[in-house]
Amino acid sequence: MPNVPCFGANAIGLPPLIKLLFMSVIVVGTMAFDAIETPFGKSDKIIGGSATYVAYAASHFIQPVQQVSIVGYDFPNEEINALKALGVEVEGVEIVPDKKSFFWSGKYHLDMNTRDTLVTDLNVLADFKPVVPESYQGAEFLMLGNLVPAIQKSVINQLKHRPKLIVLDTMNFWIESALDDLKEVLQLVDVLLVNDGEARELTGEYSIVRAAKKILAMGPKYLIIKKGEHGALLFHANSVFFAPALPLEDVFDPTGAGDSFAGGFIGHLARTKDISFENMKTAIIVGSVMASFCVEKFGTQRLKEITREDIDARLDAFVQLVNFDIALV
Numbered sequence: 001m002p003n004v005p006c007f008g009a010n011a012i013g014l015p016p017l018i019k020l021l022f023m024s025v026i027v028v029g030t031m032a033f034d035a036i037e038t039p040f041g042k043s044d045k046i047i048g049g050s051a052t053y054v055a056y057a058a059s060h061f062i063q064p065v066q067q068v069s070i071v072g073y074d075f076p077n078e079e080i081n082a083l084k085a086l087g088v089e090v091e092g093v094e095i096v097p098d099k100k101s102f103f104w105s106g107k108y109h110l111d112m113n114t115r116d117t118l119v120t121d122l123n124v125l126a127d128f129k130p131v132v133p134e135s136y137q138g139a140e141f142l143m144l145g146n147l148v149p150a151i152q153k154s155v156i157n158q159l160k161h162r163p164k165l166i167v168l169d170t171m172n173f174w175i176e177s178a179l180d181d182l183k184e185v186l187q188l189v190d191v192l193l194v195n196d197g198e199a200r201e202l203t204g205e206y207s208i209v210r211a212a213k214k215i216l217a218m219g220p221k222y223l224i225i226k227k228g229e230h231g232a233l234l235f236h237a238n239s240v241f242f243a244p245a246l247p248l249e250d251v252f253d254p255t256g257a258g259d260s261f262a263g264g265f266i267g268h269l270a271r272t273k274d275i276s277f278e279n280m281k282t283a284i285i286v287g288s289v290m291a292s293f294c295v296e297k298f299g300t301q302r303l304k305e306i307t308r309e310d311i312d313a314r315l316d317a318f319v320q321l322v323n324f325d326i327a328l329v
């Protein structure tokens with residue numbers, strides 16, 4: 001059983017010298033309002049956004065999380081304060097006083113694995129030009145959450161020191177509307193996270209293995225293909241590793257599962273300071289654990305309430321799920 005205790009110390013408020021002892025992670029992405037429909041229920045406008053989910057998940061393992069995002073006048077202060085209380089630094093979150101926050105609405109199919117986007121209102125995102133604060137310089141890990149690919153690239157370009165690991169997430173919306181920019185940023189990152197549909201769309205290959213080969217030739221050295229309730233695959237050179245998803249009795253809202261996975265993945269790597277393929281195997285189990293919590297309630301609710309004990313117990317459940325001895329014949 002890999003040893004993955006959570007990181008409890010709150011690095012916020014510590015003098016700069018002591019902060020240097022902690023690995024920091026820059027998280028870039030949307031902070032948004034979502035409206036979600038599933039076959040079993042409907043939410044009002046709730047807090048979402050790729051960077052929000054990543055930050056909530058990663059903060060269980062690593063602090064500080066240094067957030068880069070943009071919100072409008074309508075984004076609640078309480079939410080920003082809740083993130084700060086978990087060790088998320090928000091100097092890089094721009095607040096636009098006369099525009100609305102990014103809004104996304106989606107409707108899940110009966111399988112709760114696939115969804116249709118109903119609305120994407122870019123609002124503040126339309127003219128977002130992030131400026132990475134000086135205090136974020138030197139971060140060892142960069143998580144580029146789902147966002148306009150050109151903005152993801154501009155964040156990489158602003159960093160004076162290349163992080164040890166750059167992870168990028170994207171989605172069909174950007175594959176369809178900004179493919180050239182996406183291909184450019186892919187050349188600059190170490191790990192790409194996509195779901196199986198996106199891997200197929202990006203490469204035109206039905207076979208996941210062929211799609212993985214093509215993506216690994218586009219730039220990233222590591223590729224994670226998420227398959228919703230069917231787990232996730234990690235590809236690197238000629239190696240592949242599989243992590244299951246935990247079979248859950250109730251899935252209320254799959255929104256943010258991918259981002260929570262990303263937060264757990266990078267949070268574990270940053271906490272252990274080890275970016276080897278072997279440690280990435282553990283990291284995708286940690287990612288799967290965080291995704292399994294996320295889907296249990298609407299929005300970010302579950303990620304906010306879980307404790308270290310909950311995470312440890314679920315890690316153990318994952319280990320039991322795939323722990324078998326087989327007699328070779």
Ligand code: AMP
Pocket residue numbers: 030032033034047048049050103104120146147148171173174254255256257258259260
């Ligand atoms: P996931 O379910 O992990 O793919 O992430 C869903 C989150 O991504 C939601 O909270 C949305 O606010 C956010 N989102 C949806 N569409 C986009 C987009 N085109 N760019 C960035 N974030 C998005």
